[in-house]
Amino acid sequence: MQQDYMSPLPGWIIESLKAIKFIDSKHFNVPYGNGAVELVAGRESAIAQILRTVPNKVYKMVFTVGDARNGCHGSMMVEAFAAKEKLQVQFNSEGKGKSKTASFKFKAIADRTRITFFSSFYHTRINDYGSLCGPVLDQVIVYPVA
Structure with a gap:
């Protein structure tokens, strides 16, 4: 719901009024576990999390991008910031539930670091041009690099 006072995704901040869709593995393709998020509103919607970090320490962020096997198709891109x-992670969706893993390193500049994700484009389903869809984001992991 767009009027929630608390995020329906514990630990995550939904940063705009546009939707972020929570999907479950019973009805959609989810790369890992029982749930993931589908970024359906392009640049107008983002999710973020604020992590405790050690300044000047290097961290690695790993995440999975895919499609929900829901008829969403086309060239997709997820942008990640830390x-x-x-x-920028490009993903060409054929609507078959495929996914790929991406990662990058970042150096913390403060004791708290915001990580943010959004999709670069709007998408619609092949059989329903009125329904927005987009890339699936799952399995976000951040850890310090030795």
């Missing part, structure tokens, strides 16, 4: 680093 500290001063950015990664």
Whole structure:
């Protein structure tokens, strides 16, 4: 719901009024576990999390991008941000539930670091041009690099 006072995704901040869709593995393709998020509103919607970090320490962020096997198709891109680093992950969806893993390193510049994800484009389903869909984001992991 767009009027929630607390995020329906514990630990995550939904940063705009546009939707982020929570999907479950019973009805959609989810790369890992029982649930994931589908970024359906392009650049107008983003999810973020604020992590405790050690300044000047290097961290690695790993995440999975895919499609929900829901008829969403076309060229997709998820943009990920952490500290001063950015990664654009291209994914060409055929609507078959495929996914790929991406990662990048970043150097913390403060004791708290915001990580943010959004989709670069709007998409619609092959059989329903009125329904927005987009890339699936799952399995976000951040850990310090030795």
